[in-house]
Amino acid sequence: MNLAIKKPAAGFRGVTENWKGDLLSGFLVSLIALPLSLSIAGASNFPPMMGVLTAIIGGIVVSFITNSEMTIKGPAAGLIVITAGAVNELGRGNSVLGWRLTLGAIVVAGIIQVFVGFSKLPRLAEFFPLSAVHGMLAAIGIMIMAKQIHLAVGIPPVELKGKGPIELLEMIPHSLVHMEYHIAIIGLVGLMIMFGWRYLSFSFLKKIPPALVVMVVAIGLGRVFHLSEPSFADFEPLINPGAFSMGFNVSFAGLSADLLPVFIKYVAMFALVGSLQSLLTVRAIDLLDPYKRTSDLSQDLKAVGTANVVAGIFGGVPMISEVVRSSANINNGGKTRWVNLFLGLCLLIFVLFLSPVIKLVPVAALATMLIFIGFRLASPAEFTDIYHIGKEQLIIFLVTIVATLSTDLLTGIGCGILVKTIIQLIYGVKLSHIFNPKIGVTVIKDIYFVNVPRAAVFTNYLSLKGKLEAIPKGRMVQVDFSLTPYVDHTVMENITRYKNDYEQEGGRMELIGFEHHRASSDHPLAARKNQRQTVLS
Structure with a gap:
């Protein structure tokens, strides 16, 4: 059974x-x-x-x-x-x-x-x-x-x-x-x-x-x-x-x-x-x-x-x-x-x-x-895992820890969010992309093509998820990141989890277009930056 x-x-x-x-x-x-x-x-x-x-x-x-x-x-x-x-x-x-x-x-x-x-x-x-x-x-x-x-x-x-x-x-x-x-x-x-x-x-x-x-x-x-x-x-x-x-x-x-x-x-x-x-x-x-x-x-x-x-x-x-x-x-x-x-x-x-x-x-x-319990929350393995995802993730992780210990939890996570945003701007993410990824969805022969022309980062992931949730269950979906200048770790993890959930409900989803992206580490969910310069604004 x-x-x-x-x-x-x-x-x-x-x-x-x-x-x-x-x-x-x-x-x-x-x-x-x-x-x-x-x-x-x-x-x-x-x-x-x-x-x-x-x-x-x-x-x-x-x-x-x-x-x-x-x-x-x-x-x-x-x-x-x-x-x-x-x-x-x-x-x-x-x-x-x-x-x-x-x-x-x-x-x-x-x-x-x-x-x-x-x-x-x-x-x-x-x-x-x-x-x-x-x-x-x-x-x-x-x-x-x-x-x-x-x-x-x-x-x-x-x-x-x-x-x-x-x-x-x-x-x-x-x-x-x-x-x-x-x-x-x-x-x-x-x-x-x-x-x-x-x-x-x-x-x-x-x-x-x-x-x-x-x-x-x-x-x-x-x-x-x-x-x-x-x-x-x-x-x-x-x-x-x-x-x-x-x-x-x-x-x-x-x-x-x-x-x-x-x-x-x-x-x-x-x-x-x-x-x-x-x-x-x-x-x-x-x-x-x-x-x-x-x-x-x-x-x-x-x-x-x-x-x-x-x-x-x-x-x-x-x-x-x-x-x-x-x-x-x-x-x-x-x-x-x-x-x-x-x-x-x-x-x-x-x-x-x-x-x-x-x-x-x-x-x-x-x-x-x-x-x-405290050791499990802050074990050396946590630090190692974050480092393997990417050095920039370790910086965010450490800043959040230090800020939280020095102030309080709200300030700590606020500092982490701020550092994350600054790092993304340093990596070339445009301010106009931070909250508006301009997702496009087209349907050809019952296949749903989702195009992500702008940076896909934690601040705009909910827009991407909203577009995906509007697609009926059980369909074939391709999410194309070929024009996306930058995809952060949070989006990589969330979109991968969403893909798994969608496929468990009978659909099929492919994440494509990463051929020209360079990942920040060997981790499969690491942030990745597009090396091509032809990026839509």
């Missing part, structure tokens, strides 16, 4: 048809989600249990709205920096006030996401240059590691307050010298498990989530080292998960006029960065879906926005479509969006019956999980 052809039933029929496999996948993913949700919320300056609350809401609420069958919704490491910054800046030293105002920002951002979902704006996820997006994610990874390394070796959290990413990085040698060795042992063991688990030779062990193993081992070591004794009180070695409740926690009281610009900034960050990460994740997971289903990005963003409104009202951290848990869902054999529902129910059972155990988890254990 060809599973790519016989797709699982959608909607409520999918529950009755696939509930056994989806329930198993939901349970297995919940074992990953529980420790990660605790760690993400704690690092976001939220009560750790509120991360689990978000995962529960994300699972139960989203299941009834989204049509993205394979993505898992919940807290994500990529929003830690924004959320923690919002609590600090809006609270001005008052963590409770900062938490409640941050919830207000999450609710407003969620409402914006819902409204954006009703428009065609989710298409704008393809506007952002991919090197800048990867640079933003790498910067987030560095920020996460910069703080969590200190907590993994037992540095009291009070010593880290008010310090930015650069200061935290500079502080690492001092923290290593002054570590508390009991806590550092837990951190070291946790890192060994997180980074070494995939190298185990026993396949049955690989099926156990390493984050769950870290949590269990760390609880045992914490008991051996007596971390609950008063002598460790200054280090705050055990997490304080907070109470699990569904109370009405959001508040706008205390939002003074001078705080309003800060509040608006974080609303924009939650809405922009959260939506961008979520939409990119949905696109990536669709490519991994063994049944080759395509999600409606607008509908999915409406689902995420709705769940964020609910999570914000009750005290949870913001959520997105999360890539690690979504990938695990595919590997576990999940088939429909109802995995989210089973995940949420499993987590609800955990917090109702395992709260006393959660209070025994060392902070260092959660820190190691986040260090691992």
Whole structure:
């Protein structure tokens, strides 16, 4: 039987048809989600249990709205920096006030996401240059590691307050010298498990989530080292998960006029960065879906926005479509969006019956999980992959990282976009081409010829995509770049993905006219410049 052809039933029929496999996948993913949700919320300056609350809401609420069958919704490491910054800046030293105002920002951002979902704006996820997006994610990874390394070796959290990413990085040698060795042992063991688990030779062990193993081992070591004794009180070695409740926690009281610009900034960050990460994740997971289903990005963003409104009202951290848990869902054999529902129910059972155990988890254990996530976002492989695409892409990537670490996420990705535009102008792209590629479409004997006479760059890709989307499905299409003076990496990757999607739906598409283009590297998706001078204006 060809599973790519016989797709699982959608909607409520999918529950009755696939509930056994989806329930198993939901349970297995919940074992990953529980420790990660605790760690993400704690690092976001939220009560750790509120991360689990978000995962529960994300699972139960989203299941009834989204049509993205394979993505898992919940807290994500990529929003830690924004959320923690919002609590600090809006609270001005008052963590409770900062938490409640941050919830207000999450609710407003969620409402914006819902409204954006009703428009065609989710298409704008393809506007952002991919090197800048990867640079933003790498910067987030560095920020996460910069703080969590200190907590993994037992540095009291009070010593880290008010310090930015650069200061935290500079502080690492001092923290290593002054570590508390009991806590550092837990951190070291946790890192060994997180980074070494995939190298185990026993396949049955690989099926156990390493984050769950870290949590269990760390609880045992914490008991051996007596971390609950008063002598460790200054280090705050055990997490304080907070109470699990569904109370009405959001508040706008205390939002003074001078705080309003800060509040608006974080609303924009939650809405922009959260939506961008979520939409990119949905696109990536669709490519991994063994049944080759395509999600409606607008509908999915409406689902995420709705769940964020609910999570914000009750005290949870913001959520997105999360890539690690979504990938695990595919590997576990999940088939429909109802995995989210089973995940949420499993987590609800955990917090109702395992709260006393959660209070025994060392902070260092959660820190190691986040260090691992941060490293994956900013691994050396990311730098190498970008370099192989092209040196100019590496420049954009590095500028975005440095700008983000020095300022904030919005400024960082803005700098990446600016550098990308400058590089394209240096390569000869005309200003008149940047937003208007002047795409021409002709039909000859039922073959659609799409001519791209101007530069094809990230700022005008949506125009090209709009022309392609107007072509009926199942036809023969040729996209001709022979007169295109420059095609950037973002367009190469997006048009290649669109070609694959179009052909999966029964059509045929050819990308032609690159004979006279010189690629910036050997990578198949590298930017390429036309060496001929006869270019139409």
